[in-house]
Amino acid sequence: MRLFCFPFAGGGVSTYISWADSFPDDIELVIIQPPGRGSRLAEDPHDNMTSLIDELMRHADFITQQPYLLFGHSLGSRVAYELCYRLKQNEMPLPQYFIASGSRAPHVSKDKEMIHNLPKNEFIQALEKLNGTPKELLENRELMDLFMSLLRADFKIAETYLAQKCKMPFSILVLHGQDDIDIEEHQLSAWGELSDLGHHLVQLPGDHFFINQSRNEVIHQVSQRVGTALAASYSTL
Template sequence: MVTRLATPPTGRPLVHGAVTCPRPVPGAALRLFLFHHAGGSHLLYRDWEHEFPADWEVCVLDAPGRGRLSGAPLIDDSDELVAFFADELLPWTDRPFAFFGHSMGALVAYELTRRLTAEGRPLPVWTGLSACGAPQADRDPGKPRARHLLTDRELRDWLRSVGGTPDALLDEDVAWRYFGPVFRSDFALVDTWRPELDAEPLRTAVSAFGGSGDPVVGRDRLAAWAARTERFLGLNMFDGGHFYLADHRRALTRRITAAVAAARRTAQGHPV
């Protein structure tokens, strides 16, 4: 049975489980779901709802262990996290929708699209994959060793080198005692991800995004998403590193809007 979502008072966010909708839009033409990076939360996308068309409903998600779900056990297995989000999104897929995920969030968005396909459920009209390399058979020589196995000092130093994490969180032992386990759990999920290398290409249109100076994921790995979908809408590169999106929100959201529009225009003959 699918839970019916309650309508909040005008101007109030709608929160339901892992999903927060900062600006509910009655009769929305499309819902855009945004998935966060390892160690992060929906706050990565704070105020993004203002950058998209007025008839879009932007929904930000939290994995267990953060935000309103801070009391829930962390999930360090990709299949389990994807299954969790598949259940959480059941009440929200009653209209056209799209996915965008950054880093770990892109892994989740990709695997969630695959899961929905396998279950015969409605599919996103478009999936955007940011700062995450496509599955490949050989280990990337540039990929760091399993981050969830690093010492606290090594892990904090690695996070500093990548950027995107406030210095106060990495420098303060009290803050690290709280957030360190979240990073370690999320990196265990990413580091142990074993994608199905011979999986059928997605029927959903896909776009890839990345930073030209990203030390974690190179351009070739991002471009390799073209082989994982029947409709690759292109690779979008921006100046910056792994968290390039912090400096390019307006340009990035415009490209997301254009990509979703293009995916919907070309959807005829590719039922989703």
């Protein structure tokens, strides 16, 4: 079984790479690395959901060739959902389980001010308030110039994409930071409108980036769902 992990806006493989030792040998961790970061730094980032999903769909046969789960944090949750939507349209196998972390439901509009098109200094200040971009990066003018296009592109997707509401044939686990004031209760509960099998909400200590602050608790929640999916998979053999 494979566990695919999708990064938040501006994020990459570094968030998940340390997770590899937390799962049994029969789980393969696959970390999505969109262009514009890490080993793909020289490539232009996607600034719209359609082109990002088009790229992922070129790997659809690999993604769906064996049982799998999807995990995404913040923007990553919505990217993962849109991938499911496209796979469903193409009548391809869907995940055994879906884990949405730190995100409003993708078909619910953002009710906060958009920041992706703010002037540079205001954009940097807005990133600082979100508490997810390393302070060392925010204070380094040269690095910020290097990553500015990536950050703006990711936040443009995060702030402008709105999904088609579609019921999926899998359960959804929703993880939420107890101190995350940017996501309203109705935006979280709306995930339940996207599953025929229901959803379950778990609150964890931390703000929007509780994925780092409560790393062990997040991994524990994911591991439980992986175990459930594995057991179900083995029972059908």
